[in-house]
Amino acid sequence: MNGSVESKFDVRPQAATYTLFQLILYFLKLGTIGFGGPVALTGYMYRDLVEKRNWISEADYKDGLALSQLAPGPLAAQLAIYLGYVHYRILGATLVAITFVIPSFIMVVALGWAYVTFGGLTWMQAVFYAVGSSVIGIIAFNAYKLTTKTVGKDWLLWMIYFIAATVTVITETESILLFLGAGMVYWLVKAPPNWKRKKSSLKSYEPISIMMLLGSAMQSNTGVLWNIASFFSKAGAFVFGSGLAIVPFLYGGVVKEYGWLNAQQFLDAVAVAMITPGPVVITTGFIGYLVAGFSGATVAALATFLPCYLLTILPAPLFKKYGKRPGINAFVNGVTAAATGAISGAVIVLGKRSIVDLPTILFALVTLALLWKSKKVPEPIIILVAAIIGLIVYPLVQ
Template sequence: MGTSQDGETNIQNKTVSYSLRQMILYFFKLGTIGFGGPVALTGYMYRDLVEKRGWISESDYKDGLALAQLAPGPLAAQLAIYLGYVHYRIIGATLVAISFVAPSFLMVIALGWAYVHFGGLTWMQAVFYAVGASVIGIIAFSAYKLTVKTIGKDWLLWTIFLVAGLVTVLTETENVMLFLGAGILYWIVKSPPKGLWRKTNKFHSFIPLPFTLFLTSVQGNESGVLTDIFIFFLKAGAFVFGSGLAIVPFLYGGVVKEYEWLNAQQFLDAVAVAMITPGPVVITTGFIGYLVSGFSGATVAALATFLPCYLLTILPAPLFKKYGKVPGINAFVNGVTAAATGAISGAVIVLGKRSIIDLPTALFAIITLGILWKIKKVSEPIIILASAIIGLIIYPMTH
């Protein structure tokens, strides 16, 4: 391990070559300038914390990445929380989580304020006219990459994928029970649970926890819109597997269809905001919360979204090295991931019908998809920025 100016501290019999303050500042910086989505962010963490600085061992990094992929929650945020936990336990995980999410949260608050106050102006409409269409291309490409990575040649995963996609298109919403059913089906077929119950009951809570969150979420409440926001986004945060984009169809079903907090165009604008800000994609929940109920709504929505991610990192972390390779758990997650990927693919069609309304918007989506397909290292925020500029030019001509 390398050395630091702050000296070395011994945490639980491990020699630590960095201070908690240094880790917090690193993740605050990453949350401020870290563009590129979960794959890029996890790559930055490996490059900076494992290879360059030697703060985190490769085995600890791999354990954190495996847990982040296994449990529901935005991948990059969960890995960050786990790395904060490695040497500084709960206090480290908590402060790293706050420092990583806070910059993008403050950015979406500022953008939410601008959107509310200037959203009726022609220039703002022009920006989101183009950006909304480009977001469809980005989501379509992400859905393709996720499909290739997670489905492979497994016929059962393909069946789950197609069913979830079809249900999303037909209902224009996302059914949580379909996700859970997919995970349980794949678990039973590929790794029957009998052996799992004999080996350990340490992870029995892995399956009941989402059920508990779901049952809590569907209970009636009379406490007002903030309670509705908290319960809905708590449920949403519990079913984001791998890519933050997995939350998009889920949010659409609740925010637009069920509660009618936003219309379809406002929802697409919220997704676009998440694309142009650094940090985790699911920070779009803060923007949505702001549009629904101001700063209080944004705070409650963001807190509820990240709470499951936080708890499902620090609670299993002590046991993960010992029990994380239980086949039944991996099978359940594979099934849920296939359903989530299918839902994202279906959401491309659902959202595309609202965003692609004429020839220019169709071209924005197609060109964005082509750029991402051909230019592997292009950054999504650059595409969004270019789309916004072109939209300012084209929108007055078409409206």
């Protein structure tokens, strides 16, 4: 049975030039030292796997980015899962998902223990003051690189890009309808379907075939762990926009609906997510720890990431089988341009929260200048130096 399904949908790319173990080690490292949130992490993957190592083709990367934007859940984790799927299918996707998430999960659990044990993280505001603005510089640089690579010189793609960026800045959210609309417009302009065909077929509705979004939410009102599982599975299954959009959704449930945390505790949780590497939505692990200890952290993290895992590997075969057809290719290009525009718009949205005075402006500009002039400066070193300087500068400006 499995063999027949695999043969039906499995359209393999060229043989992998790397081992599964090498890929796992890469994502373990990225999950351990990859700062900057989804925009930066997707940029790192492009730089390392497409440009430097040539493990992943640019076409496969673009397919993964488009699918990650179409499906709900954390963008960076979904892209990582898809890239693991490209050559090593379900085994690769599963191992990449685990190794990418587990380092930051361990970190947020440790920080959650310290938070509970020592009555709060009073030093965190000082660290986040500098790190947050430096991260904006990292994100801006990676957004620039991603834009130049994915949009190119096509005027229609640039129009889609600017519209998506503008909408993201104005609404401070990312809309799935915007991505789907961009894909449909570019498809109709660049590779319109043949409406004269007598019989309808999958080819006539190629972009429609890849909009297979599945969702699941556990329904139970008994026990705090069940409530955690129910709420965070909804966050993972139904919230679009990755770290940018999930924060207000989490606030509404964690603070307003359930009253698990107060507003200050929630802000501390968001700060933890920003100063730790890996996916921003790993903050769900920190929140879960504050609510119900290690069990709460584990349930919250699993409930958040399991839907995004399924929503990546289930549609992936259709991307591999039909992604090279003109209609699908045009649709993906349109979605990718919109996604890149939204990512660039998110730089401004996040920057308004992190860059608040002259020192934070300098942190962001110096970080951007360092990355622009010297591509050899590791981002974790920049983050570490910014954190140390923040501990010194923050008390002086408050």
